């Protein structure tokens with residue numbers, strides 16, 4: 357039987373009833389299924405599904421990725437508060453000189469809790485209230501490192517270009533951080549909290565920032581989004597500047613982590629830089645919509661995990677957020693009041709090319725995975741990408757490329773007839 361998604365709230369401001377794609381319903385489900393994986397699992401014969409799945413999500417150490425049973429309280433919470441919960445385990449090969457280094461990592465995806473017309477403080481507090489049971493479920497499941505979605509404490513209002521949404525911005529130690537610091541302390545958990553930041557010490561400027569909260573509730577540091585989208589309705593450059601924090605890796609009680617915020621996932625050198633600084637897990641907290649990026653979503657982070665020999669946790673928000681005033685996209689198409697559907701589908705990728713099935717396309721969710729960090733070095737030794745890379749050659753090209761007098765290295769076939777422009 358199809359596991360139907362919940363209906364999204366009817367939107368009185370919607371134009372027509374166009375759909376994102378043939379099989380995608382307004383509620384965000386795929387023909388009534390919450391994810392591609394679940395659709396395939398229900399539609400294919402088991403032996404065919406097994407083969408499809410081997411190719412689609414790969415094998416971890418040569419075996420089908422194991423699922424993990426979670427404590428009863430986490431499962432009860434997921435049905436009481438209606439969020440998807442799934443748990444897996446990435447193994448590494450047994451080593452003779454190192455003990456396994458297994459950490460339990462969690463990702464949370466969610467929709468906003470109140471309409472965007474509600475008072476801002478109510479909206480923010482309602483999101484916190486909604487997330488609390490999901491974080492409690494993560495804590496009860498023994499999650500060591502948890503990451504939330506991009507700008508989790510607000511609607512993703514950057515499509516509107518209206519400046520009033522700047523009010524959601526908070527200093528690094530603001531209300532959202534304090535809320536999570538308590539939970540980090542309570543559950544001895546590192547929490548990565550991506551927020552819209554207001555830098556009170558530098559002219560109250562705005563940034564898209566991930567705050568890294570240590571397992572004692574301390575603020576370890578922050579990283580600011582390096583790449584700002586200029587695509588579709590992602591008018592984020594209206595609000596904040598390109599990050600100035602480089603590519604920090606945070607050494608936490610549970611491993612070395614980094615954060616590549618949303619649009620940074622389209623930049624292989626951004627992923628590389630976190631790898632060069634020694635990251636073992638890179639989070640990609642995102643906000644992106646179906647029509648724009650869904651075919652890219654399962655590929656980019658997984659590829660980054662493979663080529664950089666680290667784990668990646670990809671998170672995308674859920675639902676359709678409708679704004680009070682319609683806006684246009686500068687493409688001649690009619691004005692509209694929403695971005696489109698944020699398709700969730702959060703997932704983990706491992707350095708051995710395996711990945712978890714993704715969370716729901718239309719419901720809040722908590723994805724948990726154990727991961728043996730020894731797998732990172734094992735894959736470095738196996739494939740030798742770090743050793744075979746020609747960094748000196750790339751560095752030379754890049755240093756020339758950034759100069760005004762750069763000319764591309766193109767060798768023209770002398771037999772080609774040069775056409776006049």
Ligand SMILES: NC(=O)NCCC(=O)O
Pocket residue numbers: 506584585590617618619620642643644645648649
């Ligand atoms: N939040 C954000 O950077 N979104 C851009 C769209 C995308 O990268 O898919």
